[in-house]
Amino acid sequence: MSRYWSAVVHQLKPYVPGEQPKLANLIKLNTNENPYPPSPQVLAAIQAELGDDASRLRLYPDPGATGLRATLARQHGLQPAQVFVGNGSDEVLAHIFLALLKHEDAAGQPRPLLFPDVTYSFYPTYCLLYGVTARTLALDEQLGLHLDDYIAQADAGAVIFPNPNAPTGRGVPLADVERLLLARPDMVVVVDEAYVDFGAESAATLVDRFPNLVVVHTFSKSRSLAGMRVGYALAQVPLIEALERVKDSFNSYPLDRLALAAAQAAVEDEAYFEQTRQAVMRSRDWLGTELTKLGFEVLPSQANFVFARHPQHSGAALQQVLREHAIIVRHFRQPERIAPYLRITIGTDAECQALVQALVAALKGSL
Structure with missing residues (x-):
């Protein structure tokens, strides 16, 4: 703590990212990274961008990410002007919080931003950073999210929620998202779809119909590019223009040349994307079945992780023995x-099998 800090710094409770340990022979199932490498086309695109002498790196990247936005627009059946890209979906979300989620009523009183009480923990961090008034709504006893609860909050100014939710992995049907949008055209609705490619329904198909909808995606999960930091938002043009204003007041070149090339190649290799996401979903279903056999209660997941607890052992004890x-x-x-639960990233089949074997041994020895 320093007397030179700005006042806002004293109020912040920074997000705590997943551990990145440097251990030999580690099986890393804690940060929802894809267990498979990116498409071979990604590596080829990076090499092509570098060229023989990497001289292009002396030049700034395209500030408008023109090629990537056009590719993403084609993928989603939208126009490039309806696509916003940023340095990972966290930066995209940060700009959304600042540009679109801070509202007041006619009397100048804050209209709260709504999000679940168990959800992505960056949301309250951004609220503190940008002075956004927040109101959380409780998940049900099975940690499910009910959008009717959000419709009923008449004074709210905006809503954000992941679909599937994190860290629970539970999704909500697209029909429920549509009902929320129809019922509350006065609110900005942000659907954070970091994990949508593993079995949930994307709201991207609703963007052309609803001027208050923002859909956020990342390349970190299903595209295996967590190390490149690429995310994007889909919305109608006026909302994208607001995000561009914030971006160009903060950093006009958020994506470097290699990230732009890698992301575009990842989108274009649809066959590889389909192959790896299907492999992750098969492994997830297998792991959920095996954990259930061991006595775990496993929430239904549409993400690349499972959220599970054992009725006889604490989450902390299980984490330590693993x-x-x-x-x-x-x-x-x-x-x-949620302290009894573990969030377990889906690894390769061999990694999932090693996890199950470790749990079998631990449970036989009563930890």
Whole structure:
């Protein structure tokens, strides 16, 4: 703490990212990275961008990400002007919070932003950073999200939620998202679809119909590009213009040349994308079945992870015993009602099998 800090810094509670340990022979199942490498076309595109002497790196990248936006627009059946790209979906979300989610009523009183009480923990961080008034709505006893609860909040100014939700992995039907948009045209609705490619229904198909909808995607999960930091938003042009204003007041060149080339190639290799996402979903279903056999309660997941608890052992104890087997999973101590759970990223088949074997041994020895 320093007397030179700005006042806002004292109020911040920074997001805590998943651990990135440097351990030999580690099975890393804690940060929802894809277990498979990116498309071979991605590597070829990066090499082509570098050329023989990497001289292009002395030049700034395209500030408008023209090629990538056109490719994403074709993929989603939209126009390039309806696509916004940024340095990972976290930066895209940061710009959304600042540009679109801070509202007041006619009397100058804040209209709260709504999001679930168990969700992506960057949301409250951004609220503190940008001075956005927040109101959380509780998930049900099965950690499910009900959008009718959000419709009923008459004073709200905006809504954000992941679909599927994180860290639970549970999704909501597209029909429910559409009902929310129809019922509350006065609110900005942001659907954070970081994990949508693993079995949920995307709201991208609704963008042309609803001027208050923003859909956010990332290349970190289903496209295997967490190390390149690429994310994007889909919305009608007036909302995209607001995001562009913020971006160009912050950083006009958010994506470097290699990230732009890699992301475009990843989108264009649809066959590889389909192959790897199907492999992840098969492994997820297998792992859920095996954990259930071991006595775990496993929430239905449409993401590349499972959220599970064992009725006889704490989440903290299970996380520690797995660590002793060089397997890292994610455990959340807060909110308290999810403390019994582990969030387990889907790895390769061999990694999932090693996880199950470690749990079998631990449970036989009662940890």
